[in-house]
Amino acid sequence: MIDWGYVAAILPELVRALGVTVQATLLGMVLALVLGLLWAVLQRSTSRVAAGAARGIVEFVRSTPILVQLYFLFYVMPDLGLTLSPLATGILALGLHYSAYTAEIYRAGIEGVPRGQWEAALALNLGRLDTFRFVILPQAIPPVVPALGNRFIALFKDTPLLSAITVLELLQTAKILGSESFRYFEPLTLVGLFFLALSLLAAWAVQRLETRLVPHG
Amino acid sequence: MDLPRPFDLLPLLLDGLATTLVLTLAAAALAAVAALAAGLGRVSRRAWIRAPVRVYVEVFRGTSALVQLFWFYFALPLAGIEIGARTAAILVLGLNTGAYGSEVVRGALRAVPRGQWDASVALNLTRAQALRFVILPQALVAMLPPAGNLLVELLKNTALVSLVTVSDLAFQGQVLRSATLRSGEIFGLTLVLYFAVAAVLTWSLRLLERRVARGRDLGGLRL
Numbered sequence: 488m489i490d491w492g493y494v495a496a497i498l499p500e501l502v503r504a505l506g507v508t509v510q511a512t513l514l515g516m517v518l519a520l521v522l523g524l525l526w527a528v529l530q531r532s533t534s535r536v537a538a539g540a541a542r543g544i545v546e547f548v549r550s551t552p553i554l555v556q557l558y559f560l561f562y563v564m565p566d567l568g569l570t571l572s573p574l575a576t577g578i579l580a581l582g583l584h585y586s587a588y589t590a591e592i593y594r595a596g597i598e599g600v601p602r603g604q605w606e607a608a609l610a611l612n613l614g615r616l617d618t619f620r621f622v623i624l625p626q627a628i629p630p631v632v633p634a635l636g637n638r639f640i641a642l643f644k645d646t647p648l649l650s651a652i653t654v655l656e657l658l659q660t661a662k663i664l665g666s667e668s669f670r671y672f673e674p675l676t677l678v679g680l681f682f683l684a685l686s687l688l689a690a691w692a693v694q695r696l697e698t699r700l701v702p703h704g
Numbered sequence: 705m706d707l708p709r710p711f712d713l714l715p716l717l718l719d720g721l722a723t724t725l726v727l728t729l730a731a732a733a734l735a736a737v738a739a740l741a742a743g744l745g746r747v748s749r750r751a752w753i754r755a756p757v758r759v760y761v762e763v764f765r766g767t768s769a770l771v772q773l774f775w776f777y778f779a780l781p782l783a784g785i786e787i788g789a790r791t792a793a794i795l796v797l798g799l800n801t802g803a804y805g806s807e808v809v810r811g812a813l814r815a816v817p818r819g820q821w822d823a824s825v826a827l828n829l830t831r832a833q834a835l836r837f838v839i840l841p842q843a844l845v846a847m848l849p850p851a852g853n854l855l856v857e858l859l860k861n862t863a864l865v866s867l868v869t870v871s872d873l874a875f876q877g878q879v880l881r882s883a884t885l886r887s888g889e890i891f892g893l894t895l896v897l898y899f900a901v902a903a904v905l906t907w908s909l910r911l912l913e914r915r916v917a918r919g920r921d922l923g924g925l926r927l
Contacts, residue, residue, distance in 0.1 A: 488783065550856060550902035551895045552863035555874050559895060562887035644768040651867055658771055662778075671778040679775055683766040690766075 518582025523589025710889035720876030738802025743809020764803035852909035
């Protein structure tokens, strides 16, 4: 049933596409980490408007499908005179969508920092930003790194959505290969195996990280 | 009936929304069964049950939902198994969510204090009876909040089916876009509709949580 010659023939093409997938994953995650931190800190803002807006953005982005967000960015941004490549649009959508999740994770981390730390920072006459930078975040982030790692894996598994806006990542490449040869079984199974192998590897790495970063007992 | 812009788009989008809701409910039902079966399988004392269940959970959690959908829709027919787009959609969404749900079930079963098992043994209950009457009712309380999150994730994941020609809300949005090119209005409205459904789901789940937790002594249970 499986044509091994065909597998060998399409493998190089798929490995090349994997590069695009990895690029989208890494850049999307960087964006998600930065934006999420912004939302989390803004939610703690003394300005009610800023805090409410950040809360609203996180809630809305988290409750709507990333595919439709992707369409929104892909079709509406050009109308507003902002034209990005499909890959850049995809990275933006991944980063934005996952920032809603990372924001919640950061928030949990920040809430885990004892109140006394805020008071001590105040007593030391630190400004609000300095308090975050030097006192709160260094304590809030390490315990939530594993949770962020799990989001990273989830983001990786959402990259095939970029095929919907013509990005030549793994899935799109497999689909094209399949349509050329009328054999979808091999390329799609290979893509599935790629994802399985990489996410199992990543899950193992996150678990190792967890034992190192999060003190148990 | 002529509605003012952008609401003239609503009738077609609501058509899609109906499909989205049906898919969500059907997949949720399948997911609940799969999650419970796999969750119980993961804590089984028999290795020949644990192993295949583990494979199911790892495969469906480890690969992307969209890849799974394409595989069921495009690749399976080539292996001689022909299934329709809707069936493939419900199957994949249900099994995918079920795999994540099994972890919720497993975690909730673990959260029930050991003493409850010991007490069941003392009362001469069989293992099945203990599960049915003692352990599961308590675990259910711990399951509901994460299950609610999964339900919203499932709702969002239903948008993927538009990529295998099922005419759900996201699909109708695309159809309208190619017909009218009013992208901003169409996808803005689509996002708002998804958000509204998610809000209703979250809210009803919270009501259910309160109902199930009512009158229960949560004493030793760590939520």
